[in-house]
Amino acid sequence: MNTYVVYDVFTDRRFGGNQLAVFPDAGPLPEAQLAAIAREFNYSEVVFVYPPDDLRHSARVRIFTPTREVPFAGHPLIGTAVALADLGFPADMILETGVGPIPCTVAQGRGSFTTTTPLTRHGAPDPALVARALGLTVANLDGTVHPPVQAGVGLTFVIARLTDRDALRRCQPDVAAMREGAALHPASLDFATLAYVTQGNMVHARMFAPLDNIPEDPATGSAAAALCALLHDLTGQPQDLTIHQGVDMGRASLIFARTDGPTGGVTIAGHAVRTMEGQFFVDE
DSSP states (O other): OEEEEEESSSSSSSTEEEEEESSOTTTTTTTGGHHHHHHHSSSSSSEEEOOOOSSSSSSEEEESSSSEEEEEOOHHHHHHHHHHHHHOOOOOEEETTTTOOOOOOEEEEEEEEEEEOOOOOEEEEOOHHHHHTTTGGGBBOTTOOOOOOEESSSSSSEEEEBBHHHHHHTOOOOOHHHHHHHHOOOOOOOOOOEEEEEEEEEEEEEEEEEGGEEEEEEEHHHHHHHHHHHHHHSSSSSEEEEESSSSTTTEEEEEEEEEETTTTTEEEEEEEEEEEEEEEOOOO
């Protein structure tokens, strides 16, 4: 028997945001079954928590999607930090991840973390391919700030700016086009695409990763961090974004993202609420 908790992340109310399963003491779980456990939940991510390698840190976390282990992801860090704080960990903690130690803070159900992983650009997918992958036309893409770009701060996304909210609402991913994109632009995720529109500092976004068994993600902190870092890099201006995601799929989420100082580090913040807990049975 292994105890887990489930949190809805990037929301302050149950049944919104992005679901996350956390195993606070993953040590007894067989290594060979971690991927299968993540597939069994079929959430966008499951987190397994271990004692830290460096005793100055709070814990080591491993993050699994339904198809692979990933080095970094946003809503798992927020949800895990809140879950550990609920279990008695200090409000300020450092979680070891695949991209290094990341400081996290929790206060009244609201978690935040800061990543200083540099922004990396991995490619510039053909706008026509990106539009087709989103079920749109090239006319729906807004290239005034940037054309579609593949970039990330630990986890890579295709980031596409759209012309208006209606275009965002009409997105309907084309899996064949996504496969074509993944073959042309291999990355840590298979052509996972963040589409967004802005109104001042307010962002409406949707993220699709059907090739990674995530048809649509209600809230994607790592993509929010990538977008925030990208806009900072493109404009040379600090960013302070309020990102609405999951609205069109009925799981409204709210992500706060800002760049910190000249290094371009990104802080991601949001609430998380516990929705259930239970025991998972595995073969020994």
